[in-house]
Amino acid sequence: MEEEEIEKAVLAYLKKKGFKHTELALQEEQNNNPSASQTDPDVARRILSFAQSENGPARYHDGYSKLRSWTYTSLDLYKHELLRVLYPVFVHCFMDLVAKGHTQEARTFFNSFREDHELMHLRDLQKLEGILSPSHLEEMEFAHSLRQSKVNIKICKYSYELLLQYLHKTQSITMLGIINEHINFQVAPGQPSSISDDAEVVTLIGSSQDAANQINQKEIRWGLLEDSLEERLEKASGLLSDSEKAEGENKDGDLEENKKRSVEGGKQGNSIKKLKKEKIVGTTGKNARSETNSITMAPRVKPELTLPVMPIEVEHSILEDLRNRVQLSSLALPSVSFYTFINTHNGLNCASISHDGSLVAGGFSDSSLKVWDMSKMGRRVDTSNVQGENESVPSEHSAGSEDGKRSYTLFQGHAGPVYSATFSPLGDFILSSSSDSTIRLWSTKLNANLVCYKGHNYPVWDVQFSPVGHYFASSSHDRTARIWSMDRIQPLRIMAGHLSDVDCVQWHANCNYIATGSSDKTVRLWDVQSGECVRIFIGHRGMILSLAMSPDGRYMASGDEDGTIMMWDLSSGRCVTPLMGHTSCVWTLAFSCEGSLLASGSADCTVKLWDVTTSTKAPRIEDNKSGSANRLRSLKTLHTKSTPVYTLRFSRRNLLFSAGVLSKGI
Amino acid sequence: MSIVPKETIEVIAQSIGINNLSSDVALALAPDVEYRVREIMQEAIKCMRHSKRTVLTTDDVDSALNLRNVEPIYGFASGDPLRFKRAVGHKDLFYIDDKDVEFKDVIEAPLPKAPLDTAVVAHWLAIEGVQPAIPENAPVEALVAPPESKKTEHSKEDGIPVDIKLPVKHVLSRELQLYFDKITELIVSQSDSVIFKEALVSLATDSGLHPLVPYFTFFIADEVTRSLNDLPLLFALMRVVRSLLQNPHIHIEPYLHQLMPPIFTCLVAKKLGRRFVDNHWELRDFTANLVASICKKFGHTYHNLQTRVTKTLVNAFLEPSKAMTQHYGGIQGLAALGPSVVRLMILPNVEPYLQLLEPEMQLEKQKNEMKRHEAWRVYGALLHAAGQCLYDRLKLFPGLLSPPARSVWRTNARVINTMPSKRKLSNDPSSQQPLHKKQIVEGSLGPISLPADLQGSSADSFPAASGESGPSSSSGQVLNEVVSGNNNRRERGDGRAPKASAVLSQAWKEDVDAGHLLASLFELFGEAIFSFAPSVATSFFL
16 A cells, blocks of 8 residues: 555656656566565655655745744754844745745745844845745855755754754655755764854855855955165164254244144143144154054065055155154044035045045046145145145135136046046055946146046956055946056956956055955955965855055955944954944045054945044953953044034045035935 | 735726636736736846835836846836825825826926026035034934933943933923923013013023023914903013024024014004004014114115015005004015115105005094094104105215204204204205206195194104114213204294205205206105204214
8 A cells, every 4th residue: 555655656756857768667667577576664654754845845934934833942042043043044945935836935935934033134135035936046156055065064063963853753855955955063072062153154145155264264364564664763763863844943834833723722731832842743754653563563575576666855845744754543633634525416426535635636427537636725825834725725616616616637448437536655656446447547747537447247346556556446236346457458457256246346465465355245355476265254244335445554444335334353354343333334444554543434424534543452452352361442433513424534634534525405 | 815816807807908808817827927026026126225225216217128128118218116096995095196297288398497407515514523514414302311321321321421412302391391481470470570681681691592492482472362452461571582683692583483473473464463552663663673683684685675674564564454553564574674774665655655644644534533643643653764764865965064063962952043044045046946846845745734743743753763774872962862862853943844845956066866856755745854854964973
């Protein structure tokens, strides 16, 4: 009797799969020797249950809901580990249903359990929701890669046994199949891991986590370049001569200098002039030394690229800037100068500020690039320094419009919205990237387009000059990042590996690495020389919009579209801590020059200043991962008047420049 | 099952001319349509992010279509995000409100203004971490105060010495609250007490009152609208306003726009106070001066303040349908703004206005004594205003009148002596005066019989005028002037017409313009106007 049933089930299976010859063969064989085989009862049961499971998509629904309720009622200690299993099972159940053509059932299944995972995986769910036919599975990169790869889940031994026991006991073949096929358990002996540790498990990425871990094992030399200007300054500061003091005195007119002096003066509590002045100069000199000390603690590495030679007078001006740098800390917050774009008619896509803050560039959706010379604006009203311009700008602007002259330089050449612009370190070149898939190099001295770099196949989202100039990196919708040099129209390196658009790119301080942020929610670090991916940073839950590298080269900050900022330790590839506070997209991030502060600008119309010294120094001393000790703090929130902050830039003297568009709608 | 039902596919198919679409095809297409739409939206969101926006626009969708090598959809381009409206009766059905535009209207519409060019302005968002209170920065009040001071305590627990400067929370201290309650109580209940006077002084001088300004502003506006019948209260409120304006420590500009309406109410309202006996004229006079002082104080910061005030007042003055009381308020307000305003705004309208006013003032035509009284009041105000203006003009040419004026200063007795000489002086040119002019002057005097009431009112207004000409003068001087003025009046009582024409021609000789002004004013007001002319003499030595 049982035999017959098995036979039926087998035949039904063969029919269904269209194995006609097998079916015939089987029948023939049965006819030849009717009472031959004696089947193992266990196997028979399997076959029967398999037949049952085959016959309905409802199996998935039932199986998953049973597994879910079992997980929720499991022991508290192991619950969070078992809960992690649910999400991949859920996703694969859904995709299996779609793949088998049960669109209707797939949708109902999806909707009934969707809420469980919305908190953690909203964006993934939104993507998956659109999948409605088997062909979509093939077409959609995300779904495709999910089906190809296995998810790694760390689980303690006991949880693992619990799960297996449950699956065998309840005969839920479907669930077992999915778990076997798509989940790779890393069974660890001992106690279950802590809940806070599962940040990595949150994100399902296409490539297997093994690969990511393997990549993160690679060696990375995050140190600073040998023979940098800071280093030279430190050497020179030992020889701080009288001439320099005199120089300091000569600069009485410099407001910034004066202000800084008043700060120093205030600290020391002295207010008498002539004699003390020299002392003050002395203290600033000391400050400069102490701050460079922190940077010189970083190891030195040799440059992998041949670096451009800097003109001697430029070098001197930079050294001068470094000497006059205001030291920032949680106690000494920076001054922030804000450039507001008005009357943009929703057309401004990006803004960029030169290193000295004197030039501001805006990329517009009408393909134009406009550059404002803020220092010139000030000069017309007879104030030559950067400080003085702020009071005079409004009047200058009205005067400019009366003249019928534009207050800016217009660069036209792109054939699509300009998505990014970057100034060379000396401010003599601008690079702009556009949706017409080109990058253009402009000269601010000649006010003309010099080169058009073609190489990307899709819109170029971001372009960044290297810290030393000459080289630049770009990132594009075509999922690659490329390294270029100004003198070649072909890219030098192509970095491929991201699973979605590469949205932003940033150079490491030593120019040997670039970091890229992508819509696949990962940040990757690439070796410029070899073009290899050397780190994958997993943890963001949305697309990465901004990146910043700490000046000592040890840390990286990344901001995403949810308003989360993450600090990463480059050497370990781990997230130091997430910085929560922004409520909307983090458009821009900037480290202060000595690395003690991080500034972030967001679509929620605020500039936030974060104290990063606590975090960066604590692990260096103790090197432990205890969460509370190195928690980063938000120091200050600066609200703008309904102006989302598009870009931030610390000048070499640690004055913070920021820019944004006045938008009345918010 | 997809969000796009197969019916939608069928409808779309029909709309492009495919009538016999099989339901299988529609069923198969529906999920694919949804997938494509989602795909496009995903790309569009990327474009939106890279344009640094948080609102999706049609441009983003177009760029997304471009990315997928699909022809963009034309006809929806707009700089602003589309405004969707909810369809009535549906929970999640939206549409774009697309109004029919008349072609004619588009053609005939004036050319739109050219959009302003993009510009960059700079300001300090923060100076050493502290946000300066400048208009470019978000106002401090608008910020949400952090919940209590827990944050600061928390940071102290960390053992890191940080001074976190919290945004100023708009909280009134207990003392300020008590102060406010006390003042408002005084205003409402005992506005004639000595304490109230002290309170006014305190309001005008105390430095810590700024946080209360919005509350006072609201209180004043509220009370004025509520108790238009309560004259003492209104008066008290206006005094409070004056005190607040005087206070040098208060930054009252932001609240000016809230203060002006109640002030105007007290100036040009139709009915103030309950009974006839309430002297609402006094309140109007007081308020007029208040308005003038506001214009003077804030006119340079708000350059359109005075024009707006003047416009309102001229409206009150020239609208024939408005009550006499409102006219009075308008005239007084304009007069307080200064002689030049009077010359520009009132004098051109005096003649037609007087024609309107005349029947109201005559016993035969206006039986209601109340109305007649009001009309005379307005007449008095008008006279005063015009006189002020004249006085101002004549003040420019004091040369002629200086010798007699000095003598007035020296001794009171000499006034009588100098006056005849003055008359003598003016008698000579009077011969040159065309004769018919004199006749007209005298003729115009005829119909307007001057009752004692007018004499009284003009007499009232005269000391006020001289007081204004020299607010710093001691009371003795004012008395002196009054005496001299009265002397003059007495003089004139004798002199009458010959003297009138004499002074008139004197001014004529001095300056054609001023003379003309005086002449025309004389035509309109008769001799009452002369009470202002001699005060030139008194003003000179002040």
